[in-house]
Amino acid sequence: MPGYTIAILAIYFGFALLELWQSNLFSKDEQTRDDGIVESISMIMLLAVTQPAIVFGSAALMGWAAPGLEGALAGINVFAAIALFLVLDDMTQYWWHRASHSFSWLYNLHRAHHNAQYMSVRLVYRNNVIYYAMMPSLWLSGALLYLGLGWVYAFYLVVKMAVIIGAHSDVAWDKPLYRIKWLSPLMWLVERTISTPATHHAHHGRHADDPAVHYKGNYGNLLFFWDVLFGTAKITRTFPQSYGVENLAPATLGQQLLWPIFPENKVMRGEQDEGSMAAQSA
Template identity: 50%
Template sequence: MDDPLQFQNVLIGSAIAGYGLMEFVSRRYQNTVNASSNDHWLDVLVFISVVAVSQPLAIFTTGWVGQQWFAQWQGVLADWPWWGMVALLLLGDDLTQYWWHRLSHSPLLWPLHRAHHSAQYMSVRMTFRNNFFYYLMMPGLWIAGSLIFLGIGPWVYAFYMGAKLTIILGAHCAWRWDEPLYRVKALHPVMWVVERVISTPATHWAHHALTNKDGIGNYTGNFGNMLFFWDVLFGTAHITRKYPEHIGLMDDRIHGQEHWAHQMFFPVLQSRRADSALRPGGVIYDENNPQTSEPAINQALSSAIKSNS
């Protein structure tokens, strides 16, 4: 295979197919993924927009701007060793994505990231689920495009993206690949290292938990995408080797799901729900200072338990 882009797509496609197959073989998909038509539209359309719009636009635009105004810098990194190029990508892409993700849990940017947490299931199908503008504004895409212009080798980038997305897809997968490995005593030291270096289902499922109050959930941390090491380094890591019982957003359990178009295209399209982060002045649910009554929360949890039983 002579085309690095084609090679990258084969790697990513193989990872999606492999994890998807394991979801079905293990019956985790059939037993845990209760997706609505609203979820289908959001999962599929956001994936298409990332592949067809956001990433190509960032790479094309940074390349065009570079050639117009910074042509003298084109290819200056071409003689760097591959490991140096990978280090730059880890800092320029994965580290900045950690901070972008972390900032996206702030009131200002939460509406652009909320869609990712509105899924009440974990699966490879919802890995890319986010607001359309979340990806357009993601610094890592634009920095990666700039690094490619500066000479990061296309094959290095292809291998990097293939490895990164294999890890990220695995962290979202309904089939929890790390779970059986925790049961093997001889692997405990290995898994101690693994779970502090890369994102695993246990650490990333905790980030998607419905609540932090069970001692497992950590939606206010565990922000790492490929490298969980950033969470360890910056003090946002929570490692339990357990998985939250419920996934999703409490306000959706109480009030019902937001329409997929509002989740994907806010602020162009805005919610009509009174209690919503997807409208100006809307309320962002906080379980430490809830805007809803305890009976409503208990009712929502009761519904969640019934739907998963």
């Protein structure tokens, strides 16, 4: 097993153990039977099938389109290589994530990630199987591996996954640091650079009238800087009162994992919309 994989697993299970100790990892508030199924299947599919297939698929496409460029970037400066991953992987993922909250068909592919009514490391790999297969940043990262940047990707991926795992955990590492006054200038910089639990939990908040919620923003994965740069950032240093999806009909297990093969229930959606409109006019 590669060293970077061991490092990522150690980080993941480290946060999982913290949740097991402090917040009951396997029995979250408002958890349903479908939650564990969605999380298990989507995680296994991504790590065992989708991600390896994209790496091999992008290499095959690059070999067909540019056979003379294999390993062409292997000797470039390490900072230039990291910059390529930050732009072609992380910034591209920011725009893909933002688009997923802007277009209804893409949101149906992404909704499983938000359907959980809790925060946890369990959500890190929770998404529609097709959503990951279509993710441009994974294909571009595969192209960079073909170009010879695998040596940088290993380091980059460990750092990125450490940030993402920490941002999803309900054991918020940033919360106690906000209470230390002399750390305030440092935290001001940190929360505008990388995704923190406070900024990412805001994106998962359920109710729009909750001041800590910013569902249509805070899209960053590794770098929260993209939200700052492109005007979608909201920083409150507070946490939502509840999590999940507001004013939408419940998503079925099939819809969460394999929409559009299993489409949303239009009848339930219509009833939910009518109920929401009635509640708003009451």
